[in-house]
Amino acid sequence: MVLVSPRNPLNIGAVARAMANFGFKHLSVVDPYEPHWREARSAVGAPDLLEKAHQTLSLADAVRDCTLVLGTGTLTHRKPEQPVVRLDELAPFVARELDRGGRIAVVFGPEKHGLTREDLSHCQVLVEIPTDRQQPSMNLGQAAAVCLYELAIRQTPAIPISQGFDIESDSDSTVGESNIVMEPIPTSGNLETLASLVEQVMVAANYSPKIMQKANQHDLRLTLRRLRLRAHDVRRLLGLFRRILRRLQRDPS
Amino acid sequence: MVLVSPRNPLNIGAVARAMANFGFKHLSVVDPYEPHWREARSAVGAPDLLEKAHQTLSLADAVRDCTLVLGTGTLTHRKPEQPVVRLDELAPFVARELDRGGRIAVVFGPEKHGLTREDLSHCQVLVEIPTDRQQPSMNLGQAAAVCLYELAIRQTPAIPISQGFDIESDSDSTVGESNIVMEPIPTSGNLETLASLVEQVMVAANYSPKIMQKANQHDLRLTLRRLRLRAHDVRRLLGLFRRILRRLQRDPS
Numbered sequence: 397m398v399l400v401s402p403r404n405p406l407n408i409g410a411v412a413r414a415m416a417n418f419g420f421k422h423l424s425v426v427d428p429y430e431p432h433w434r435e436a437r438s439a440v441g442a443p444d445l446l447e448k449a450h451q452t453l454s455l456a457d458a459v460r461d462c463t464l465v466l467g468t469g470t471l472t473h474r475k476p477e478q479p480v481v482r483l484d485e486l487a488p489f490v491a492r493e494l495d496r497g498g499r500i501a502v503v504f505g506p507e508k509h510g511l512t513r514e515d516l517s518h519c520q521v522l523v524e525i526p527t528d529r530q531q532p533s534m535n536l537g538q539a540a541a542v543c544l545y546e547l548a549i550r551q552t553p554a555i556p557i558s559q560g561f562d563i564e565s566d567s568d569s570t571v572g573e574s575n576i577v578m579e580p581i582p583t584s585g586n587l588e589t590l591a592s593l594v595e596q597v598m599v600a601a602n603y604s605p606k607i608m609q610k611a612n613q614h615d616l617r618l619t620l621r622r623l624r625l626r627a628h629d630v631r632r633l634l635g636l637f638r639r640i641l642r643r644l645q646r647d648p649s
Numbered sequence: 650m651v652l653v654s655p656r657n658p659l660n661i662g663a664v665a666r667a668m669a670n671f672g673f674k675h676l677s678v679v680d681p682y683e684p685h686w687r688e689a690r691s692a693v694g695a696p697d698l699l700e701k702a703h704q705t706l707s708l709a710d711a712v713r714d715c716t717l718v719l720g721t722g723t724l725t726h727r728k729p730e731q732p733v734v735r736l737d738e739l740a741p742f743v744a745r746e747l748d749r750g751g752r753i754a755v756v757f758g759p760e761k762h763g764l765t766r767e768d769l770s771h772c773q774v775l776v777e778i779p780t781d782r783q784q785p786s787m788n789l790g791q792a793a794a795v796c797l798y799e800l801a802i803r804q805t806p807a808i809p810i811s812q813g814f815d816i817e818s819d820s821d822s823t824v825g826e827s828n829i830v831m832e833p834i835p836t837s838g839n840l841e842t843l844a845s846l847v848e849q850v851m852v853a854a855n856y857s858p859k860i861m862q863k864a865n866q867h868d869l870r871l872t873l874r875r876l877r878l879r880a881h882d883v884r885r886l887l888g889l890f891r892r893i894l895r896r897l898q899r900d901p902s
Binding site: 410413414416417418419443483484525526527528530531532533534535537538539541542545546548549597598600601602603619622623624625629635636639640643644 | 798
């Protein structure tokens with residue numbers, strides 16, 4: 397779970413509590429407002445995971461090791477650039493990712509305006525909580541609880557009631573700690589490396605006029621996340637583009 | 650939704666907000682602590698439904714018109730006397746009740762100790778939110794959000810996704826305002842054009858030894874088909890690789 401620039405210490409505490417309720421352990425906080433962050437961490441009864449939370453300067457750093465990054469938010473003001481999946485339709489994506497040994501991050505934006513377009517460019521999928529049109533915007537702690545509930549029940553599937561016996565749930569295994577390895581998939585960090593190499597090639601090939609570089613960078617990031625590249629695709633592309641770059645740099649023109 | 654003797658005005662407000670988020674309108678409050686109840690109702694931005702809430706002296710009064718009364722709580726200390734249903738298993742009960750024109754109440758107890766045995770005797774079913782054993786007890790506002798989410802999605806069933814990330818097609822029919830437009834997909838011919846251009850670049854960059862060319866060609870074709878590129882991705886890649894190729898061919902080495 398990743399919180400980008402959270403403001404309200406009560407909300408940070410509420411998110412941490414929901415994580416503990418549903419058996420999640422890894423919290424990262426990007427660029428928090430320091431006094432409030434300290435306050436949240438030192439609150440009475442704050443769960444352990446808040447003490448152990450990672451603090452990073454950028455969202456890119458926070459999701460570097462993740463293979464599926466889920467952004468959250470309401471869609472009222474923005475036309476999303478990535479696929480949108482309703483929270484209650486998310487199960488197959490999560491299952492597939494965990495089956496192939498991936499690590500999932502769920503990202504929440506600041507209370508006031510949510511994730512920015514730039515933040516969302518690090519996400520493969522935008523998760524929409526199906527709220528009422530009259531009042532679409534949820535409180536951060538409640539939105540986190542609902543998302544974590546949905547993710548948690550996918551890992552301990554319900555036993556049909558007719559059988560009526562008790563299960564020893566293995567709530568120890570949380571999202572993001574699955575270790576079945578199928579096919580290696582690239583992490584966010586791998587994709588960032590590739591994106592920056594492709595950018596260098598674009599510049600070296602004089603493909604992208606200076607004025608377009610920022611926009612291209614954004615598009616490129618979105619595109620690489622949409623393509624579901626595998627780890628070996630990324631390695632090959634890195635190899636090819638490195639070669640191209642070396643060649644281009646030798647070109648005197 | 651029925652709250653029995655809630656104490657914390659922030660929690661009352663959070664419950665009301667979650668109700669508004671998920672489109673629920675009828676709140677009853679049993680025997681509230683008056684000053685806090687007044688405070689919650691007069692809070693800035695309190696949803697309408699808080700103003701219109703019913704106040705009763707007993708739980709029996711609050712659920713008088715309901716046909717299915719769902720109690721909530723954790724089961725750590727108590728051996729329940731009624732059937733227990735996990736929240737994520739609740740759907741069939743709810744569907745059946747609504748189909749036959751019933752009215753459902755969801756009842757939450759006071760923050761500190763939850764519903765008493767006496768309270769629970771008014772409930773047909775005890776709903777258990779599947780929380781972690783280490784930290785089973787949820788915040789009232791978050792527990793309400795999770796329950797209301799689960800009830801709400803049963804009324805606007807999700808469209809099954811069976812095809813991976815190809816969700817553009819019928820996302821119109823989801824809750825909210827999805828505005829993703831069907832996007833043209835590249836033809837096999839487009840992909841072949843791209844593949845042969847990439848091959849030329851590989852050769853020009855001396856990336857692929859002669860002996861590997863056949864194998865690379867095959868892999869490249871497979872990869873391009875696997876990536877679910879869109880028509881505009883193909884156009885862009887063509888533009889970029891054409892540029893690279895021209896540059897490489899100028900290179901004297």
